[in-house]
Amino acid sequence: MKSHSLVLSAVLLAQALFFPQQGLAAPTSPEAFFKQPPGTDYYLANYSEYEGYLKRLAEESDRMELVDIGDTAEGRTQWMAIVSSPENLANLEHYRMISEKLARAKDLDEEEARNLASEGKAVIWIDAGLHATEVVTSQGQIQVLYKMLSQTDAETMRMLDDVIILFAHDNPDGMELVSDWYMRKSKKEDREFEHLPRLYQKYIGHDNNRDSFMVQMPETENINRVLFRQWYPQIVYNQHQTGPEGMVVFVPPFRDPFNFNYDPIVMAQLDEVGSAMHSRLLSEGKAGSGKRGAAPYSTWHNGMVRSVSYFHNAVGLLTEIIGGPTPTKIPLAPSTQLPSGDEIMPISPRDWHLQDTLDYQWTLNRAVIDYASRNRERLLFNIYRMGANSIEKGSRDHWTVTPSKVTTLANAAPYVAEGDEDKFRRPNAPKLIDPALYQEVLEAPEDRDPRAYIISPEQLDYPTAIAFLNALIKNGVDVEKAESAFSAGGKTYPAGVYIVRTAQAYRPHIIDMFEPQDHPHDAEYPGGPPKAPYDITGYTLAYQMGVKFDRILDGVEGDFSLVPDLIATPAGKILGSGGAGWLVSHDANNSFILTNRLLKAGLDPAWLTAPTNVSGTDMQPGAIWVPASDEARLIIAASVTELGLNAVAVDAKPSVEMIDLKPVRIGLVDRYGGVIPVGWTRWLLEQFEFPYETVYVQRLDKGGLAKDFDVLLFADGALSSSGAWGMSRPETQPERKDIPSEYRGMLGEFTEEKTLSAIAEFVRGGGSVVALGSAGRFSQLLETPLEPALAQTVDGAMAPLDSKTFFIPGSILRAQVDNSQPLGYGLPDEVDMFFNRSQTFVLAKGESDVSAVSWFEGRDLLRSGWAIGEEKLAGTIAIADVPVGDGKLLILGTEVAQRAQPYGTFKFLFNALLYGGAE
Template sequence: MKKRFTLFILMLSICSFGLFAQSIPTPKSHFGFDIGDDYKLATFSQSEAYFKKVADASDRVKLVEIGKTEYGRTHPMMIVTAPANFEKLDRYKEISQTLARAEISKEEAEKLVIEGKPVVWIDGGLHANEVVGPHQLIETLYQLASRTDEETMKILDNVIILLVHANPDGMEIMSDWYMRKDNPEERDQNIPILYQKYVGHDNNRDFYMNNMSEAANMSLQQYVEWIPQIIYNHHQSGPAGTVVAGPPYRDPFNHVFDPLIITSLDAVGAAMINKLHQEDKPGYTRLDGSVFSTWWNGGLRTTPYYHNIIGILTEIIGNPTPSTVPLVPDRLIPNNGTPYPVTPQDWHFRRSIDYSVSLNYGILNHAVRHGDELLYNIYLMGRNAIEKGSKDNWTMYPKYAQAVQEEFEASQKKKSEDDEDAVYFGFRSGIPTQFYDSVYKDPARRDPRGYILSADQPDFQTAIKFLNALIKSGILVHKATADFTVNGKSYPAGSYVVKTDQAFRPHVIDMFEPQDHPNDFLYPGGPPIRPYDAAGWTLAFQMGSEIDRVMDDFDGPFERMPYGEILQPEAKPLVSGSGYLLDARGNNSFMAVNDLLQAKVKVYRTNTAVNGLPAGSFYVGGAGKKVLEKAAQEYGVYPVAAKGIPSGAKEIKPARIGLFDYYGGSMPSGWVRWMMEQFHFPYQLVFPKEIDGGNLNDKYDVLVFIGPGIPSENSRGYNRRQPKEEDIPEEYRKMLGGISVDKSIPQLEEFIKNGGNVITVGDATDLAYHLDLPVENSLVEMGPNGEPRPLSGEKYYVPGSVLEMHVDNSVPANYGMGEKAYIMFNRSPVFKLSPNAGNVGVKPIAWFGEEEPLKSGWAWGQSYLKNGVTAFEAKIGDGKLFAFGPEITFRAQSHGTFKMLFNGLYK
């Protein structure tokens, strides 16, 4: 009997082991609730402790730190695979790198494909208000660490899985806030601050610039260390009437990356939707069922495309507070976009977790079945890129296809003019190939073979920052070890070269060359279809660096820089002198000036060119030598020796800067907050209540308003949903309120009249209308009743794109700028000044001078912009208003126009 009982217990133990190993702590044993329970969220602190517990208990999991967050928390990544694979983990990483960089032969690659394992990245939590993401990560970790079913074991044996928490700070902020209320039904996700220290939701707009620590940490793993073949980025929320949106995505896709990316998205998307359908989980939508495309570069899942990596995004419904799937009649009919519609019903958090785990398993199963293909394809795409960069190549841009059509039509017109009897019947099967050759064999339209950034340009340190953005994205950079000449132009040693014959060529081309977004309308003659994020963003243009495009193969004394190694300013000894000049064209000069001012060293600003440096350059006496020596070492600022204070130079002093923000946090303001800290400008945040309280001149010299916050032209107030004071902690109550025309605007006007300066950017320039300045919207037409109305989208539409404007660089607001500047323009304000504007102190300081100012992106009806004023200054009493319509501080990327803000931050 005893033996039978022992055998029974042993069998029961084996059966209960079944799908889950007993040694792994369950989420409930750690958190006190199951992942997906209604009204329950885990904090990051709790999650991090759980990650450590699982890693300690499981031989399938290794927990590593990939960096620190902006708040200083650990940024974790869990490597999950079979125990045997950990013994060769470094080798698998090396294989993944080698295949991705594609600098080996086909035969060598085929051997590595057999030896290697596919690497799949799965993240969660980037947008902290999308709480399914980090919680599915916890559940996925648990299931992969504990399950012993055949499906899981195959995945572990054949795949290296990287589980990455994308925003630890945000999870802590969001979950703490949600769980603070004892009554579950009172819980909400309306946090008072941004869920990333500086930029909140824009943390998913930073993945080619990598300004934020979290983006840089992840990019290092994605493009330098592991270079996975698939990157899966979890998001919320799905379109109304569906459960989840995923691949494949709608057109357009970008013309510079490999077509294997698009077809691979089809394949992975099929694996995901099939997994859901196999498990009877309806509601997956794709293609035109959602707004997502593959055009834009800069997101966690889109930047991978430019590195030959399959980037996956899903947007799923669900929150800890129970919700419903709403009734959307159009979504009930099965179609190619949504083959298996979901019906209206109640929805609970756990179902979203279950869907997410299924989607993860769908991708991982695809990697098991097609591992060799994934490994070989990333190599093949890299080889294709290297070959394109090693010979003449013409990218299939829309503008070139249009040029073919225009040349053909012009020839037909000329033919009919020369021969009155000629009749054009059209070419139903195409047009003669000679017109293709005239465009796609035109040497001037070739893609460049490389780019040179000369070390003797005025703002070389910003050029280095541009190069570092590329390096963080895994781009190969070369440095000249001696002087050299290309195409008859001489370059000094220390210059940098970026060639296009490298595996991540699509990213190189995308960062240096203009984007050519196709005309995309709902129907011919109809309204434009808004791009997902931006239409154009060329980083080389935004940063304003001097770059030479080289169209033919070239070589020189070039040293190959190690992958991922960040460039540092070259330290040079400070020249001796009784005084020094700092170039106004160099952004880092402002860092040095701010250090000098904080050290109580006198600084002067010139109003004319001195010693070869332009007006606006800074003079410092010998007392600043120690600070300048540090600036030369750390910032790459190289002062010019000068004798005495230049004639006409005026002393500048640090201004008391107030940067506007509001409850919930402003992302455009947050970017500027980060910029000010990087360039050493001291500032204070200013909220609406403080503005309404008046006496602003007692506390501030300059107030800065970036983007939203000022009421629109015909509005009486800028209103955002806000809680009652008694419902939030005391520390956040000062943030409540909004700018109103009746109460706030008079205080701002009084501030300016009493000698304060106000700088407005983007939508904040609406302040000019409330101050009754002689300016009006330039982009209007007369309606049927003779009233001005905004131009319709059928006539004029410019989504996020890079345009070129003229600049008056003789005025202090534009010191250090050139006569023209590239600017980021996103349906931005453009002004027309009244004829008498100059008589009342309103002066244009930047404007559009051409019929076609577009340089990168999409600008429909751009001729309407000609002569439009993009920036002006207005004298009001003893102070000034500065209005900049374009995004001169766009996501802290547009270094070429930073000076337009910085110049106004002194007194």
């Protein structure tokens, strides 16, 4: 066996022969830097090693510049390697500015745009993956970087001259965790990462690819800053695994439906790039690629790295490829063996190694870079053209055609035929109707798209409206502020309101955040069950966050200034001068931060149970009473300024009944490996300064829970599903001996004999359980009077309604709220509520002291998304306060905190936590 030094010498000699540039040494190869060559079976480099290699390459190569784009959730540096020719790197800011001018398309005519496109360089983003257990991309990028920095063939040199490539890593923390976990065992055959102890992004794990329009995680903010506020790449390539069964890789184009808000040029170019990728694989004899119907991926949802790009006029690419460090086999799937338009070149069963995957990835990366090189000028001009199209649409009357409007049009008139021509129509030909109906139905004046949205301080929760505007700004949207009063839409607005005009390049994203999604009806076959979307279908952010806005259908003129950066929450103030204490409205989510600070300091805030009027200010139930003290005064003074709250100083304690609050001991229930909604909930609790302790089954099984907790919080998915909630897939827990000792306390499965018994004792003895989403199953486990409303009996067992009868796969519905009850404090009478295949409830016949806090009323509930059978929700309960013995079961049956987006319904959760522990 050769020594390491001899191998290294041979590698360096080969590099010198391969890289004959005058005066420049070859960059260090991966084989010479890492413990083993990346791509070797049973080996994964971690992020620390990857980071070290990036720094080495940056020192050695004049084709690369290394940029720090921000910190991760765990404090690591998120690096981006900018790769191009030395000449391009010397003029990097010049080319970045060209990319920005063309993408923004502002004050730029076609001739200027063509000149800039001729001069500029195509910019593309190629990342090393989001999902840390999809390990091949991070290992593959090491090889891709080295080859792009070392090869001197004519194609590589052309690519470097024409293209600026942004090689980035989306999830450094996850790469470190997964690689270290995999490599921890000395026996290579025992290595695995199926049993990670926790989520591979500090809070949200796999959902780090669902945060793009909300931008709450630091990694997402770093990525969006590069994509939509700094570099404006024309292509965004986000790599994933694993590929379709019996194949190697899914490559675009995607299946329908695509979202009707973005420019059609995006879809045309997406097809072009995808075809170039397939073609290059085929030309190299690399079989097993599939597209469209080969996998479920679509382009509807805005929340993913590659899909948010469509709403910013960039081509978003996703590939899903097989492989990993542990060798595997390509199985035989008969359905994949016959060539078709979606599966052009089948692959036979065979052994598969990590390097096989990396070879495919190199080809795919190369195809994308080559496409950008050959189409450099057209890519640059087309991103201008799409931006200019958006500006033009936002500057005049424009109508977006939606599925609902098309249905209305189709039902507007009978088929019109001349003579007997109808008999010659081909089968399944489109139905023809009177062309005059086009304008009447599809271009009705009142259905015009807005030219602007105006957000004023007159909000139930103004700090949340500011958070919404900041989410837009983080996505590169221009937000303006009125410097003086102006009129629009027949209304006069004061100085200080915010305006979001649609006459800007990122109009598709703006419309998608303010307007309802109207998802097409997508069936498996005509008359068949609905075809499940790839992700949720309705997510209008303004609705989820409860933000009030005015839609302005005509032009807006006034003295406006562009907001230069993120907006600070406007400072609140103390009103009045009374010395007995303060009253603070319950309307703003930030009031919970104040409450938690008061409780942490050992003070005694309380909730008023009835409305009151203080110094001319109406206070609704839930207003927070803070008795006067020196410490309270300091906390109030600092918090109202920071949090945008107003506190009314009063002369006397209000004479209404109150609910006394106390420091609440929250046990947030999680499982080994981490539950994603639990992670989102954990992040949310930290943002609003709720104290909590993470709890696992072993602790629950011990009983005596009241000693440590006032409230047990079960997020959606924390309790295994069953019956009316569907059946969750069985979780395979690792052998205890295979798990390091610090993680063994996380192991264990929920059982009715031990776990449920301990929880029931806790609740009946005075504790509270807060159950979100599928954890509403506690309504049955604790034998309450609530029964699941959306259920049927199948083979003698309770099951969810079938999808042809009832199907709401992630949409926004309108719900009613009783805001005189503690769980409803601070909420409006009606609220937009996110609903994702959830369960609602009806009361069993007979007497009951269950309080319905939020429910669905009527048959027309859909606000955004897709709903089949929504009428079945009428009269059913979504949020309930259920006494159980001396304690409470607080059921939040819908996903009121889903992905930390629906700020408009957070109060249900926050109220439940404080009320659950209240006196």
